[in-house]
Amino acid sequence: MRCKETLLAESRAYERALSAFIPESDRPLVHLTPMVGWMNDPNGFCHYNGEYHLFYQYYPYDTVWGPMHWGHAVSRDLVRWEYRPAALAPDTAADEGGCFSGSAVPLDDGRLMLVYTGVQKENAEHPERQAQCVAIGDGTDFVKSEKKPVMPAALLPAGYSARDFRDPKIWRGADGRFYCVAGNRHETRQGAAVLFESENGLDWRFIGELDASRGEVGRMWECPDFFALDGTHVLLVSPQEMEGDAALGFHPGNNTAAVIGDYDETTHAFTRRALQPVDEGFEFYAPQTTLTPDGRRVMIAWMEDWETQAGKARTHKWFGRMTLPRELFMKDGRLCQRPVREIETLRSDSVSVQGALIDGDAAFRGVQGRAIDLTATLHIGNAACRRFEMRFAEDERHYTLVRCDLERGAVTFDRSMSGSRRNIPHTRTVKADCADGRLTLRLILDGDSAELFVGSGEHTVSALIDTPLTAEGISFHADGAIHVDIEKHALKK
Numbered sequence: 001m002r003c004k005e006t007l008l009a010e011s012r013a014y015e016r017a018l019s020a021f022i023p024e025s026d027r028p029l030v031h032l033t034p035m036v037g038w039m040n041d042p043n044g045f046c047h048y049n050g051e052y053h054l055f056y057q058y059y060p061y062d063t064v065w066g067p068m069h070w071g072h073a074v075s076r077d078l079v080r081w082e083y084r085p086a087a088l089a090p091d092t093a094a095d096e097g098g099c100f101s102g103s104a105v106p107l108d109d110g111r112l113m114l115v116y117t118g119v120q121k122e123n124a125e126h127p128e129r130q131a132q133c134v135a136i137g138d139g140t141d142f143v144k145s146e147k148k149p150v151m152p153a154a155l156l157p158a159g160y161s162a163r164d165f166r167d168p169k170i171w172r173g174a175d176g177r178f179y180c181v182a183g184n185r186h187e188t189r190q191g192a193a194v195l196f197e198s199e200n201g202l203d204w205r206f207i208g209e210l211d212a213s214r215g216e217v218g219r220m221w222e223c224p225d226f227f228a229l230d231g232t233h234v235l236l237v238s239p240q241e242m243e244g245d246a247a248l249g250f251h252p253g254n255n256t257a258a259v260i261g262d263y264d265e266t267t268h269a270f271t272r273r274a275l276q277p278v279d280e281g282f283e284f285y286a287p288q289t290t291l292t293p294d295g296r297r298v299m300i301a302w303m304e305d306w307e308t309q310a311g312k313a314r315t316h317k318w319f320g321r322m323t324l325p326r327e328l329f330m331k332d333g334r335l336c337q338r339p340v341r342e343i344e345t346l347r348s349d350s351v352s353v354q355g356a357l358i359d360g361d362a363a364f365r366g367v368q369g370r371a372i373d374l375t376a377t378l379h380i381g382n383a384a385c386r387r388f389e390m391r392f393a394e395d396e397r398h399y400t401l402v403r404c405d406l407e408r409g410a411v412t413f414d415r416s417m418s419g420s421r422r423n424i425p426h427t428r429t430v431k432a433d434c435a436d437g438r439l440t441l442r443l444i445l446d447g448d449s450a451e452l453f454v455g456s457g458e459h460t461v462s463a464l465i466d467t468p469l470t471a472e473g474i475s476f477h478a479d480g481a482i483h484v485d486i487e488k489h490a491l492k493k
């Protein structure tokens with residue numbers, strides 16, 4: 001039995017000692033992994049004192065989920081990360097069931113405030129419940145607020161849940177006030193995003209509900225985020241237990257959704273205009289965003305899936321990773337994404353093939369590798385080609401397939417030949433806009449992590465593949481003539 005008072009110090013000593021046994025070569029190049037042990041959601045993503053800080057749901061002692069701590073890493077450029085000591089441990093009565101997800105905001109006095117969910121275990125007075133807590137510090141060490149919790153479920157009107165009340169995302173309004181959106185499970189409206197305000201970050205008032213599932217978008221909304229983007233407002237949520245919706249692109253189970261709408265900053269009413277998945281791949285959950293000093297809205301997510309992670313082999317002393325940070329922007333009413341431009345600072349060994357005519361099978365000298373940033377632009381205007389394929393991470397036995405159905409306007413990501421031995425989903429199909437005579441595919445492959453950006457990033461697919469790292473081949477196939485431009489860059493640190 002560990003002693004509560006020393007939990008944080010113990011976890012820091014443990015991660016320092018154990019991480020020394022994990023060579024860099026055991027980790028992906030750019031995808032952040034936990035210092036040691038288990039990682040899930042990104043937390044407290046912010047820019048503070050000249051550095052990006054990224055905290056994460058963390059259990060250092062095993063490669064499975066356990067009592068939640070907050071791990072911590074910092075970066076100057078969003079692609080090269082350094083570990084910092086664990087920031088929070090479940091060491092008070094208000095969070096002894098775990099320090100669940102949350103966010104961070106710099107304070108006027110120069111300190112950094114973390115807001116997170118404290119899970120209170122069931123006792124004689126109450127069943128297990130969740131409430132929001134605060135810890136304030138200098139960016140490395142944080143002191144939990146005397147007031148524990150700062151945002152109890154008692155602030156919520158009847159009908160909301162005290163058991164499922166979590167994942168506060170905090171920001172400062174133009175009026176200087178603190179605002180916070182949290183996830184909840186409403187008795188009738190199910191998944192819901194609830195909004196609070198505060199003068200000082202410690203005393204909170206419930207304002208209202210931004211939006212809810214209304215029986216259609218999952219049973220519980222985890223990890224909400226809410227921000228202005230290109231003249232509109234976006235609410236990100238991670239809905240649990242959704243039914244599939246082929247028209248919108250949601251698969252059955254846990255999803256990530258972007259609600260796009262109009263927000264009235266005076267009344268705090270948010271009106272939904274559109275709904276879309278954030279990422280249509282296999283491994284993507286709980287995204288969180290921050291604003292960069294130059295005004296970009298950057299998102300990062302947990303590159304795993306609750307339902308399939310359990311059956312995965314634990315091949316390292318770490319488990320779980322983050323996606324690449326991605327810049328968000330709106331295009332024709334749709335939330336789009338591109339990898340952060342800082343990734344370009346890792347490029348080397350570039351190969352450019354302009355206007356290659358592909359008819360049948362093709363491969364290009366130097367276009368290969370497992371740490372690459374590759375863009376293929378298909379000129380489909382007057383091409384005879386109807387079906388175009390790209391295979392990557394290819395050897396004699398394995399490949400992962402990106403298949404473009406140019407007539408139907410669809411791109412299928414198929415990892416069924418990637419070496420998987422499990423009966424889990426292996427294919428996803430997303431829409432592709434082929435209207436302006438071009439289709440762009442950008443693939444960032446980092447060992448076993450693949451992120452595909454289709455078109456201008458209207459659709460993305462995040463996927464992990466089981467293929468041995470020696471499978472470096474990339475090949476193309478067209479069922480009729482088509483001109484293709486290919487830009488490939490190796491990624492190196």
Ligand code: FRU
Pocket residue numbers: 040041057068100101117166167222223285286
């Ligand atoms: C989402 C989530 C959050 C919760 C955290 C616990 O992945 O379930 O709702 O705060 O993970 O680790």
